Amino acid sequence: MKRTRFTLVRRPQGRPVEADFALVEEELPALAEGEFLVANRYASLDPAIRGWLDDAPSYMPPVPLGEAVRATTVGEVVESRNPAFPVGQWVVGLHGIETHSIGRSDGFASPVDPALVPSPTHFLSALGAVGMTAWFGLERVLMPAPGQTLLVSAAAGAVGSLVGQLGRLKGCRTIGIAGGEAKCRRLVERYGYDAAIDHRGRDAEAIAEAIRAAAPEGVDRVFENVGGACLDGALLALRDGARVALCGLIAEYNAPAPVGARNLWQLIVRKATIRGFLVSEWLPEWPEGIAAMAALLREGKLVVDEHVDRGLDQAYAAFMRLFDGTNEGKMILEIA
């Protein structure tokens, strides 16, 4: 039996190019005791994947050259030597962008029930790492109070669009930063943001000015996905005692040299905090977050946008949408 894999053949320098990857067909190895074979239906494409392609110390080992690019997938067990993952079981796991993944109990894999959600893609969006990032970032890091002003960068993105909606449900005033007029319209019309700021053509000072126009007293909470001018602008518009949840720095990931943050002195002036976080910190509590997000979904209180591209041959192009900003919603690759 064969599988096709989207493999890493060369470590990207800055922005990944197509030749850094190759589609490879190979014979599937036989399963060892405890292993199970997952036929992947969908793969989650996330900015974090970019970090895993570098050979740099991080919270996870780099993707080895010649191996499938690591991604969370959802699929069905089609062969098993593990009683906890029988044939027919649906599984979400940190596997690879490939038609078939070999799962292990000691890996990151969980059985899931597709009857719980309208589409199995939801396990990769609202109930997946993206949804949990929004939920725990807000509930455990930012802990905003009703009436506070919440600023979100990459606010139309997969995480940001959920953060804005969850913040609004908690009674916050929400301001979103996104790139381009169309996205800014989506922020207000689709995700219920109170104000939208287009970062295109604006430097940190201009972004700060736009934030202050929308929130003259400054912002209490910032959910930061971008870094660069977005973060530097936010730092210039903090209220005393503000908290910044540092979730991602997508402005840095493909930059040839670090962009950095130039306004950290505002943390002193504003007695403010930046807290970096990884959603894996609350892994034992995910069931609680998943239940909460599933309930909001069922009650129709959340708009969950997914951008699904089809076919392993589209993996590179689909991944790059994350950095070009041409996706509208959580980026997902349909594998089969």
Place this chain on the structure above:
Amino acid sequence: MKRTRFTLVRRPQGRPVEADFALVEEELPALAEGEFLVANRYASLDPAIRGWLDDAPSYMPPVPLGEAVRATTVGEVVESRNPAFPVGQWVVGLHGIETHSIGRSDGFASPVDPALVPSPTHFLSALGAVGMTAWFGLERVLMPAPGQTLLVSAAAGAVGSLVGQLGRLKGCRTIGIAGGEAKCRRLVERYGYDAAIDHRGRDAEAIAEAIRAAAPEGVDRVFENVGGACLDGALLALRDGARVALCGLIAEYNAPAPVGARNLWQLIVRKATIRGFLVSEWLPEWPEGIAAMAALLREGKLVVDEHVDRGLDQAYAAFMRLFDGTNEGKMILEIA
């Protein structure tokens, strides 16, 4: 009656030059009801003063052109129209680098008892903003546990030397960063640091390497006074869940362009926090901090180094020592 003032005549561009200031003699105005006249004995020279010279939004209004440079002073009341500050009373206040300051009840001024300390200069060092910065930064922001590793930058400085000693008294392993061999020797021999790192000639990566050599598992707590390569190096050597207290960014203050922090992504990887603070946050609790520091002084548990230059005509040169690093201990100007 006349007074002499060290006034700001031009806003510095980057590094202050002597012509940005002028010594001015002027007739003292008559006291209004509620005012009192302080004959200043000593002025505290602090890096924060540099920020007050810029016309930029901050936690305090900029020093007006033509006015005395703002500084904390200690002195004696020599004339009074305020019963709470009678003639003969010693006062610590946020006044100016000048022979005489006019105090007001609604300003930052407190009566002090010089009998409590070996020297009135101690009100500007261990019992002043410097001592309170070390105390509250450690007690309220970093809250290190015994056995944790505490990294301090500008570790031989007025704040840093106290932080290292207080951290050690709390049972921490302490690592200090300073500029030059002589200062590094002081760190270990005089302030009891377990390890010293010379930042001269080292970039962020080399500083990180030196930190990891002294603390192979990384550092739990960072008391950051410098920014630039010191902060970037510290960020590369954090332990999971680390906390950074951002007290100052002296590397930025005179830089022509912002230096910035390039390794904020480490906050995500390490699930770490940076908290900026101003010692004024705990102003109501200062008596508690002052009592604690006074007790440590009396018990001989603290080495408090002061670098006293004499005369208002030395104000500029003395102030610049802070940025050249030629002071050995808390920088104080003796006025009279």
